[in-house]
Amino acid sequence: MRSQFCGLVDETLIGQTVTLCGWVNKARVQSHQVFFDLRDHEGIVQILVESDQPELFEIASSLGQEDCLRVTGKVRERHSINDKIRTGRVEVLAEKIDVMNRAINLPFHSHETPGEDVRLKYRYLDLRRPEMQRMMRTRIKLVQALRAWLDARGFQDIETPILTKATPEGARDFLVPARMHAGEFYALPQSPQLFKQILMMAGFDRYYQIARCFRDEALRADRQLEFTQLDMEFAWVDEAEVQDTVEGMIRHVFREVMQVELADPFPRMSYDEAMRRYGSDKPDLRIDLELIDIAEHVRSVEFKVFAEWANHAEGRVVALRAPDAATWSRKQIDELAAHAAKYGAKGLAWLKLEDRSKGREGVNSPIAKFFDDATLNAILDACGAQNGDLLLFGAGPYKQVCDFMGAVRLKLGKDLGRIEHSWRPLWVTDFPMFEWDEEAGRYVALHHPFTAPAVDDIADLKANARIAVSRGYDMVLNGNEIGGGSIRIHRPDMQSAVFDLLGISREEADAKFGFLLEALSHGAPPHGGIAFGIDRIAALMAGTDSIRDVIPFPKTTTAQCLMTGAPSPLDPEQLKEVHIRTLEA
Incomplete structure (x- = not known):
């Protein structure tokens, strides 16, 4: 034609x-x-x-x-x-x-960028726009480069089931009624995790899959109900072997798709160090601002919030230096405080260093009156404060302070124009094995319940569960987690022990994971893997903040497809055939 x-x-x-x-x-x-x-x-x-x-x-x-x-x-x-x-x-x-x-009654033209609802309703027109063509082709090139690299190195592309069994996080599963088994349901996979582990036990040493996954949770710019990941698993490996291999792959695809050379090797950083320095387990290293612990300087001050948390075993008091921001207005600082409040802050104390040579007179701060001269100088020294700087302070429970001060750091980086134009990858390692869920009154897995602990001794793990470290690792790029993985548990006794610590009863474990425990007892080799978010990497490469721009037919933030009208009601006869009856809301 x-x-x-x-x-x-x-x-x-x-x-x-x-x-x-x-x-x-x-x-x-x-x-x-x-x-x-x-x-x-x-x-x-x-x-x-x-x-x-x-x-x-x-x-x-x-x-x-x-x-x-x-x-x-x-x-x-x-x-x-x-x-x-x-x-x-x-x-x-x-x-x-x-x-x-002929094209008649167009809702918009290719040179226009209408509101997102209009774009998604007429997605076929939106995708015709040159900018959308560019972004979608970036994604296509990414997937092609990944497949070429993996195929050339003996990785085996193996499909795993879409109709599977509900997970322990069942509230986030999409359920599918089983027509031939009245009252029973399949679940759409949140990940091919268990199947890829089974493949390692079956002797397929290097597996990969461009996998469609599903998770029923709130949507935002970097999250969709259905998403695509590069899923990988290796047998007979440790952490370094997995990390070195996939690091080489990511360097290759950035070179092929973006003509960008990433660092070789990627830096490594422990979870504890990332939280301490940046308030985040996915730190954006392009921003040269760090959190400074000042608890040792404020344990005896009259400012109750600081003193209380500085002396608390699980508290934290930190400062964040904003260079050359002493000229900021009270309104600008209040906007930062409002941003911090979204992440749990009760307030955001501040101090402007206008002229240190004038001593206390050169400081402008509503909290300076609570510090004696020695304390004030110790804080300024700890922060490396210079004339013209603004210091921001956070105090509270350790994790909460990390969360809101980490968010403030990111906003400051943007507002101060201190985001370096570069690609800054790193590995974050040594994650906690568990987090304590106050509401549920039990531990939850920080990664997933199949992640191996750093210790081999079950008694040691149970005795020190609160501080146990996992063999998990995340790849982070410019403040985005683009891949996460771990070495897996390959012993049935250790897997049962972890289920026990997570409050999964033996009966529930047998019902949901009996096949896994049995497979582990039949000569399962040590194995590990990782999964990369294709949508997220493509968005970074395309230079967009929203993964919806690199997904052909995404859902809205209200989980709807405006083009097709999904989700939609079903005919009662169709529901009857799959043994479903709906209840009035």
């Missing part, structure tokens, strides 16, 4: 007749000529129609944006060169125009 793509027509084709297919990008009708740009996924080329061909001129004069055409004509040199586009030195003198379909 076509001989060339619109965006690939160049000087090498001058004098040749070509047939092109695409959409009208824009048209300019003059008294004796019609110019219009024809667009396909490779770009645009200018089409010229002369008035000496009356029928053709009439067709061209009637064209509207997004009309779908096939054009045959001769390539010639363009009189007015446009160096902004690849085809800007040539044009096509039309000899024939076939209107394949």
